[in-house]
Amino acid sequence: MLHRKGAPKHLMVMAGISDAEAALIGKALGDPTRLSIYSHIANRSKGLFCGELGDCHAFSMATISHHLRVLAQAGLISSRRSGQYIFYRAIPARMAQYRSYLAKVGKTTVRTKPKRDA
Numbered sequence: 001m002l003h004r005k006g007a008p009k010h011l012m013v014m015a016g017i018s019d020a021e022a023a024l025i026g027k028a029l030g031d032p033t034r035l036s037i038y039s040h041i042a043n044r045s046k047g048l049f050c051g052e053l054g055d056c057h058a059f060s061m062a063t064i065s066h067h068l069r070v071l072a073q074a075g076l077i078s079s080r081r082s083g084q085y086i087f088y089r090a091i092p093a094r095m096a097q098y099r100s101y102l103a104k105v106g107k108t109t110v111r112t113k114p115k116r117d118a
Contacts, residue, residue: 016097021075025098028074033059034067041077042090049085 029035041048053064071077075094
């Protein structure tokens with residue numbers, strides 16, 4: 001694990017993302033609705049516009065919009081506007097960083113001080 005320059009020392013960097021970033025992604029994907037929305041977006045090579053997501057899920061557009069915002073804040077998706085439509089695409093590199101981070105969790109050696117006999 002490495003310290004990211006300028007980041008607080010309690011935030012460690014592993015495989016290109018910090019602990020805080022990994023937690024944010026985990027929280028974003030930990031919601032079944034967001035995971036489903038992310039899966040729909042990730043499985044489309046050209047992206048997906050918001051209206052198509054509304055057709056796939058039985059939620060209001062406001063609810064879908066909220067979930068899209070959380071996924072975007074976690075860096076998992078990007079958006080672009082084309083006229084009145086907003087298209088969403090997955091960011092595969094971000095998911096690759098997250099998978100790499102998770103693959104290394106628990107594999108680093110943490111040194112602890114030996115207990116003193118009382």
